[in-house]
Amino acid sequence: MSQRVDVSKTWKLYIGGRFVRSESGQSLPVKHKRHGTTVHLCKASRKDLRDAVEAATGARKTWGTASGYLRGQILYRMAEMLECRRAEMAEALAATGSATPKKRLEEVDASIDRLVGFAGWADKIEQILGGQNAVPGPYYNITVPEPTGVVGILSPDKPVLLASVSMLAAPLCVGNTTILLAPESNPLPTALLAEIVATSDVPSGAVNILTGSRDELIGHMADHRAINAISAVNLSDDMLQQLRERSAASIKRVRHERLSQPAWSKHEERCSPWCVEPFLEMKTMWHPSAC
Amino acid sequence: MTDAMSSKSVDIQSARAQESAWDYAPAPESTPVVIEDRYDLFINGQFQSPRSRRWFKTISPSTGEPLARIATANEADVDDAVSAARDALPGWSRLSGQERAKYLFRIARRIQERARELSVLETMDGGKPIKESRDIDIPLAARHFFYHAGWADKLRWAFAGADARPVGVCGQIIPWNFPLLMAAWKIAPALACGNTCVLKPAETTSLTALRLAEIFQEAGLPPGVVNIVTGAGKTGQHLAANQGIDKLAFTGSTDVGRAIAKVASVGDRNLTLELGGKSPHIIFADAALDQAIEGVVAGIWFNQGHVCCAGSRLFVEESIKDEVIRRLEHRMQSLRVGDPLDKNTDIGAINNPDQLEKIQAYVETGQSEGGRLHEMSDQSLPKKGYWHRPCFLTGIQPSHVIAREEIFGPVLAVMTFRTPEEAIKRANNTPYGLAAGVWTNKGARIFEMAKRLEAGVIWCNTYNQFDAASPFGGIKESGFGREGGRHGLRAYVRL
Numbered sequence: 001m002s003q004r005v006d007v008s009k010t011w012k013l014y015i016g017g018r019f020v021r022s023e024s025g026q027s028l029p030v031k032h033k034r035h036g037t038t039v040h041l042c043k044a045s046r047k048d049l050r051d052a053v054e055a056a057t058g059a060r061k062t063w064g065t066a067s068g069y070l071r072g073q074i075l076y077r078m079a080e081m082l083e084c085r086r087a088e089m090a091e092a093l094a095a096t097g098s099a100t101p102k103k104r105l106e107e108v109d110a111s112i113d114r115l116v117g118f119a120g121w122a123d124k125i126e127q128i129l130g131g132q133n134a135v136p137g138p139y140y141n142i143t144v145p146e147p148t149g150v151v152g153i154l155s156p157d158k159p160v161l162l163a164s165v166s167m168l169a170a171p172l173c174v175g176n177t178t179i180l181l182a183p184e185s186n187p188l189p190t191a192l193l194a195e196i197v198a199t200s201d202v203p204s205g206a207v208n209i210l211t212g213s214r215d216e217l218i219g220h221m222a223d224h225r226a227i228n229a230i231s232a233v234n235l236s237d238d239m240l241q242q243l244r245e246r247s248a249a250s251i252k253r254v255r256h257e258r259l260s261q262p263a264w265s266k267h268e269e270r271c272s273p274w275c276v277e278p279f280l281e282m283k284t285m286w287h288p289s290a291c
Numbered sequence: 292m293t294d295a296m297s298s299k300s301v302d303i304q305s306a307r308a309q310e311s312a313w314d315y316a317p318a319p320e321s322t323p324v325v326i327e328d329r330y331d332l333f334i335n336g337q338f339q340s341p342r343s344r345r346w347f348k349t350i351s352p353s354t355g356e357p358l359a360r361i362a363t364a365n366e367a368d369v370d371d372a373v374s375a376a377r378d379a380l381p382g383w384s385r386l387s388g389q390e391r392a393k394y395l396f397r398i399a400r401r402i403q404e405r406a407r408e409l410s411v412l413e414t415m416d417g418g419k420p421i422k423e424s425r426d427i428d429i430p431l432a433a434r435h436f437f438y439h440a441g442w443a444d445k446l447r448w449a450f451a452g453a454d455a456r457p458v459g460v461c462g463q464i465i466p467w468n469f470p471l472l473m474a475a476w477k478i479a480p481a482l483a484c485g486n487t488c489v490l491k492p493a494e495t496t497s498l499t500a501l502r503l504a505e506i507f508q509e510a511g512l513p514p515g516v517v518n519i520v521t522g523a524g525k526t527g528q529h530l531a532a533n534q535g536i537d538k539l540a541f542t543g544s545t546d547v548g549r550a551i552a553k554v555a556s557v558g559d560r561n562l563t564l565e566l567g568g569k570s571p572h573i574i575f576a577d578a579a580l581d582q583a584i585e586g587v588v589a590g591i592w593f594n595q596g597h598v599c600c601a602g603s604r605l606f607v608e609e610s611i612k613d614e615v616i617r618r619l620e621h622r623m624q625s626l627r628v629g630d631p632l633d634k635n636t637d638i639g640a641i642n643n644p645d646q647l648e649k650i651q652a653y654v655e656t657g658q659s660e661g662g663r664l665h666e667m668s669d670q671s672l673p674k675k676g677y678w679h680r681p682c683f684l685t686g687i688q689p690s691h692v693i694a695r696e697e698i699f700g701p702v703l704a705v706m707t708f709r710t711p712e713e714a715i716k717r718a719n720n721t722p723y724g725l726a727a728g729v730w731t732n733k734g735a736r737i738f739e740m741a742k743r744l745e746a747g748v749i750w751c752n753t754y755n756q757f758d759a760a761s762p763f764g765g766i767k768e769s770g771f772g773r774e775g776g777r778h779g780l781r782a783y784v785r786l
Contacts, residue, residue, distance in 0.1 A: 128451050131777065133761045133762070133776050134760050135760050135761050137758075139753070139756065143762050143778060225722075228767075240559075244552070244555075244556035250768065251564065251566065251771065253771050272452060273452075282764070283741075283747060283748075283766075284748050285741050285748075285749045285751060286756045287737065287752060287753070
């Protein structure tokens with residue numbers, strides 16, 4: 001009797017709503033701790049990044065002008081999809097991580113809950129961060145937040161899923177489009193996240209997920225004029241300086257935080273309006289009041 | 292600002308007919324202002340000679356005559372100022388908000404009390420018309436201190452659920468177009484939030500900032516809470532590169548902003564940038580045309596066009612193009628260019644000779660690219676000083692240099708559009724995103740335009756309105772961060 005042979009997955013980049021191979025033809029080998037096998041993920045090139053930027057730019061109109069209600073429902077659906085694939089995601093966390101099975105499931109659960117949290121912000125942030133301003137004179141003066149545009153995200157490897165989800169959902173829930181570069185040392189869970197996104201009615205291009213070398217891509221991210229903001233945590237001083245220096249040419253917003261691993265579990269803090277605010281631009285409107 | 296510009300609704304035809312009998316008599320503002328021969332640096336609550344041992348001349352752009360000598364701060368001087376701010380930080384940030392507020396209220400009152408003196412000084416040093424410094428710059432500077440004073444003990448309520456702490460020592464670099472007002476925009480929120488400051492005014496307009504330092508002394512502001520270092524770009528570079536700074540705020544051109552952001556990339560410092568613009572000003576055929584024309588005048592000729600948010604690209608719906616150009620031409624001829632201390636002057640002196648040269652070069656380029664120049668032609672310009680006639684160019688294409696680059700002068704590029712969609716596309720076709728203006732009487736259209744125009748400030752059926760409670764700042768390459776309102780406090784707190 002012959003034994004059935006597994007059909008193993010080909011890992012791809014997620015760009016413009018499609019799963020594509022890297023044009024570089026290069027891969028990022030990741031050793032699967034539990035299976036002892038080596039998985040080859042795509043090593044995204046500069047060209048892949050540019051394709052992702054093009055897709056993200058194209059999606060700005062659809063996603064940026066979608067109602068908060070709709071965006072909220074789509075983020076909630078991402079939570080639903082992740083819940084369905086809870087075990088699979090925990091398995092992906094086991095590939096390179098060292099956490100206990102219980103801890104892995106806890107991280108998946110926290111990530112699901114984080115998505116639900118950010119889903120709720122999608123139609124409320126205007127009321128918290130916007131407002132009417134009391135100017136002297138016969139004018140209406142109101143300030144409303146608007147999405148910054150295309151946000152590049154450099155997520156850390158610990159806690160890989162919770163951090164990726166938090167850093168993705170914050171700009172996404174308020175209408176930014178995103179390009180998430182998975183951490184090189186632990187890219188599998190983020191790559192799997194693309195499959196959650198792909199089944200959640202997220203418009204093509206609103207979320208793009210790349211695997212590849214951060215050293216190689218960070219400069220290109222900083223240089224690209226159509227990326228409007230970059231979100232990163234715990235970069236080395238040198239890398240942060242390089243990012244800021246090269247972002248200066250396009251007046252890019254650089255959001256960088258130093259966070260310990262336990263900090264990501266504090267839901268209220270990591271899902272606060274101040275996690276979303278760095279990816280919003282305040283627009284102030286004046287109009288005279290007269291008969 | 293519309294009010295300031297519209298005060299003179301003279302029928303120009305009849306005025307011309309009776310020119311000899313009815314010309315304006317000079318109405319100079321009296322100048323009860325003492326200007327010292329020499330100004331030193333304001334560090335740790337005292338005026339002190341610069342370690343550089345160097346001073347430079349500041350001139351009046353309307354006469355070309357020197358007004359005073361101003362200290363040049365070198366690297367060591369900047370270090371001293373930053374150290375003084377650092378030393379003052381614990382005391383100032385731990386002072387209760389209620390007490391900090393009282394200092395700011397005092398400063399606001401002192402500015403109001405010395406308003407005449409400050410207005411005259413601002414006009415002499417910078418060249419702007421006295422009616423603008425008197426009615427806008429100085430009252431608004433006082434308003435900024437008064438508004439922000441009230442925030443100092445309410446920071447707990449300003450940021451939902453977050454604990455607002457001061458950022459630390461703030462380096463602040465400001466331009467020459469609104470010298471005292473920009474100083475107030477920068478200093479008032481910083482102090483309200485418990486930070487200490489080192490301010491660098493522009494080298495051509497240091498006098499009112501130094502007068503503000505005197506006001507700080509009068510108000511009993513603790514030494515070192517605000518320090519003022521004067522000098523040219525080099526001094527600004529020293530300040531931007533100084534590792535004792537926790538936060539850097541810059542207002543000026545996008546090119547210098549890029550350079551500042553590069554210098555500031557070393558170390559972990561907060562940065563806000565308020566940069567250049569090429570703001571679109573859109574008039575639909577259904578707009579109230581009289582008001583719209585006044586809006587265009589305020590948009591481009593206010594402060595000689597030395598305004599980062601100047602409405603320098605005019606888009607007119609094609610069906611009313613001829614009418615708008617006719618009215619604009621007529622209104623432009625009624626503007627009075629000349630002695631900025633004269634209360635009837637609309638357009639003062641260009642701030643400095645380099646800027647004048649730059650503006651002239653742009654106007655030449657505009658014509659060589661096929662633009663037709665319309666300029667104020669009735670009056671002769673003063674013999675001494677730096678002057679440029681208010682003007683606009685028609686026959687401009689969006690690809691022309693003067694439709695793309697910031698001129699920072701009284702030069703307007705006029706273009707047309709056919710549909711709202713085309714207006715939005717053309718208006719947004721720029722790396723800048725500071726401000727935009729829209730004129731239409733259709734309510735739904737106002738909101739749609741305001742939503743889709745890519746800019747930080749949208750003036751609907753008005754232009755160039757400013758207030759301390761209203762957040763101001765750009766998107767895209769016009770910078771990031773806001774100044775004014777609750778949103779303006781954000782740059783000066785850690786959450």
